[in-house]
Amino acid sequence: MKPTLLDVAELAKVSRTTACRAMNNEGRIDEETRKRVLEAAKSLNYQPNRLAQSLRVKQSFVIGVIFSNLFAGHFYSEIFRGIEEYTSGQNYNLILGCSDGSVEKETELIESFQARQVDGLIMTPTNHMSAEAIEILEKSRIPVVFIDRCSTDYEHDYVGTDNLLGGKLAADYLKKLGHQNVAVCMGPDGETMSVTDRLRGAVQVFEKEQMHYFTITGKSKARNSKEFSYEAMLEAMDTLESKKVTAVMAMSDSVALGASRALIEHGYRIGKDIALIGYNNDDFCPYLTVPLTTVGQPKYELGERAAELLLNKIRDKMSKSNTKIILQPKLMIRQSCGES
Amino acid sequence: MKPTLLDVAELAKVSRTTACRAMNNEGRIDEETRKRVLEAAKSLNYQPNRLAQSLRVKQSFVIGVIFSNLFAGHFYSEIFRGIEEYTSGQNYNLILGCSDGSVEKETELIESFQARQVDGLIMTPTNHMSAEAIEILEKSRIPVVFIDRCSTDYEHDYVGTDNLLGGKLAADYLKKLGHQNVAVCMGPDGETMSVTDRLRGAVQVFEKEQMHYFTITGKSKARNSKEFSYEAMLEAMDTLESKKVTAVMAMSDSVALGASRALIEHGYRIGKDIALIGYNNDDFCPYLTVPLTTVGQPKYELGERAAELLLNKIRDKMSKSNTKIILQPKLMIRQSCGES
């Protein structure tokens, strides 16, 4: 049986209270007894039960993380690392779930995490969170920070990058290279706000510069971006030719990868016959045969800032609840648009 | 203030016990009162406090997951998905940490998860787990399942793939294509058992077939496989030429990606001037300009089986504690070795 605080107390010949004070380095306690308790604890291999602690102090030091999509391996891995490194230094642990784009699972996860008394929540919501989920969040008053995407239907804190600007950056660059006809490959998450923002940004440029464009939305059932966009692109091949498209803008690097496969199979040489620009700056970009030009997002920092914001909210419940932290995207010029 | 079971009980005009029974669908209870309680619970928006429950029943329904490396985005994402989907159906939640290859952090995580009373642990250990960590695990008697890698110094359950066979598969294939001189690019995790096993498997073939080979270990400080192997490969360029290497075997697909960048920069055409084979079958493989031939691992299933094994151990503490589940690798022939 695991030793409890009482065991430690008895061994050190003090009361539970005193033992507790010693363990938590509290004030009013004799240095001598403190040492004695600590030794007793050590010799018993005592470890406080965090469940009991949490129950008592009504603070669990656990934060819940809900991603909507783990297929996008690199993107969420980096965000998670940012969250993890920031929070682990402050004694928090993370409980992680993946909604896989399902609103039901998202709701379940929120409820489950809530039942576990998480101190806060960081999440990328599904496209349309269920009304139920939103109600739960609002009623529970658990501090929440949305990351990367955000819910339209709900007042919230948010950490993301400026997707409108990102879209502009990409479009401006294509314009600068002289492209007039561009296809925009949306990928499977075309309905999320982050992606529609990128599109809006690009379209602003397209219209101002009187460029032609059209979007490839695809109707594949694949959840995997690469597969989805590969199929979507294959279907769009004819249109590509008839509209004399010279540049493809992909809404993520994975989408770009899928699109490039279709393009290559149809004899296009990336960076020569056709320009391709991605989004995210995933870590594989520099390592492709034709290194991918893309718009970079600071993924790790996204996670870090979200964690920071959340912990601040947790500590200061009064902090105003509509903070938006918008980080800047950055154009990463490589070779897939023909320049080096 | 959140409603407690007592609030529900009062509203339904029964005792806490009865309310408890109703919530947990236990036997001996009148159908009428059960309904009344459930209604009361609903109207109060009652949600049981899992912390209190766990404390009481001494079972948390949380399992800890510790990965050693989240850079390898896709690989661990898939494993995690396998674990998550299997366990979430059974009411478990996952608490996730990343040791980042550091034994100190690994030990901290184990302790921390233990303090949180996890019911079990799934982990990829660092190369050499600290004696301390092993001692904690043994003393705590928490069921543990190692995944992908395993600790040499410790009796354990394990789920992985047959890396020896995987190495052979790759080497056999290169032999079949007529290669006589191959370079093996080890990557940053060259010391892990999974990688050394792959090498052993390959070497068995090399020796039997009297092929020449040498390993590229690299001395980069990068933790990222792609970067690491890119640098390692650059350094090895001269040797590659002097030894007339015609094939490169990479210990993971990320390593292959890094290596290919160096090769391409030096004018090699993958699949024509030089053959390249990877390992893992990461999801980007089919989407490279020259689709990568590789040895596939069933990542999702790895996670799933690990979760299954762990839950069985949790339920039946008596189950023998040295189960090894070894899944089979599979050669995925694409174009990077010249065949289609």
Add this chain to the structure above:
DNA sequence: GTGAAAGCGCTAACAA
């Protein structure tokens, strides 16, 4: 500086 006692929210003997 130390300890007794109460209680966080839940479950489970046992008794009625």
Add this chain to the structure above:
DNA sequence: TTGTTAGCGCTTTCAC
């Protein structure tokens, strides 16, 4: 079928 009571392991008020 229902309720009383004790207790999981911890923290905290209050009194000494």
